Structures are given as C-alpha cells and as structure tokens.
Amino acid sequence: EAGVTQFPSHSVIEKGQTVTLRCDPISGHDNLYWYRRVMGKEIKFLLHFVKESKQDESGMPNNRFLAERTGGTYSTLKVQPAELEDSGVYFCASSRTPKRLAGGDYNEQFFGPGTRLTVL
C-alpha cells in the first residue's frame, strides 16, 4: 500500500510569492489533515478535511492560507503571499474515519514525508 505522498519535498521562494503544496492521501482514507512545524516549535494542526469538506480549520494561521480538497482525493495548500514566518515543514496525514473516543478504536494517522518551505 502506497503511503501518503507530498509534493514538492522542498520549496524555496521569496517573500510575497505564492506556493502550492500538494498531498495525496492513502487511497480510501476520507480524512486528511495538514500540520506545520515551525523551527523550534511544536507540530501544529492546521486543518482537517473529511472527504471534500473542511471539518475543522481552526488552526489555519490567517487568510493567506487556502486549503482545498476537490473531489475528496488529493489536497492542496496554497500560501499567497508567503511571508518569512511561513517557513517550516508542512506535514499531511490521512486516516480512515475515526470512531468515537469512548469504546471505539483510534484510527491511526499516517503521515507524509513533509514539505520543507523556506521563505527568503
């Protein structure tokens, strides 16, 4: 089974430019998550898709970030315009539909390799 894939692996852009990151989840996984790790800080949740719908986008830092998941398959995360503080590693993860916490099984999130974004 192919794992979660992300493209590109690295991106170096100048402040003010636009960058689009892509994530292909594991086939059959309805749930897709974006996380970000800024240097020296924790891995932070950005948003969660269930199929094509945004279930939770509470972690999106501001309106320069736009995530989409057309057709409920792959997802894109666009940063426009990029700022210096956007530099970091962007992780995507996918999972099957989670079950209720009480008495249910946790459905593991499988992470992609990440995209390292550097904004100069």
Next chain:
Amino acid sequence: AQRVTQPEKLLSVFKGAPVELKCNYSYSGSPELFWYVQYSRQRLQLLLRHISRESIKGFTADLNKGETSFHLKKPFAQEEDSAMYYCALRFEKNYGGATNKLIFGTGTLLAVQP
C-alpha cells in the same frame, strides 16, 4: 487550554542505559495520548498509544492522570532508538463526531551514544 509539554529538547544517553522521555499535558477532557517517532530521513510514525497499553520496540508509557504525565520509558537504550520523539494528545471536539486532531509537544531528540 490543551497543551503538551516536552521539557527536554535533547536527551543523550549511552547504549544500554535507561531512557525516560518526559511528557506532561493539560486537557480538560478525558485524555488520549500517543508517542510518535521520526527516525532520520523517515516520516513521522506512531510508536504507541496509552489506550493499548502495549510495549513497542521495548518502549512503554503509562498515563498518570494525577501528575498529568505520559512519560516514555525504555530500560536499555539501543543506538537504533536515536530519533525525534513527539508526545501528542488527541483532541475531541463536540460536533457530533470523533476527531483525530492531534496536539503535539515540541519533541525530544534522543541520541544514544555507542
């Protein structure tokens, strides 16, 4: 507010020595905690979760609700254990369904010296 704290950025031990990676959390609900590991040039992967009470690669972690801790332990460290370890808390939101949203700590780099 929900938070996961890993106080050590780096933990260096010698092969065969015991290891304890510290993790403390704050959460108002019933916590579900995990340890994730990222080996060099590999992706982040689940190591273990408290609900399953399992031992993976010799690692164990016990949830202590009184101390709000979930420390990761191994009695005898191996060189291949060298990696970045993240403690994570599952956040459940009350919108009619479960969620897998994870809150991570800042991670601890474990370096096992030969």
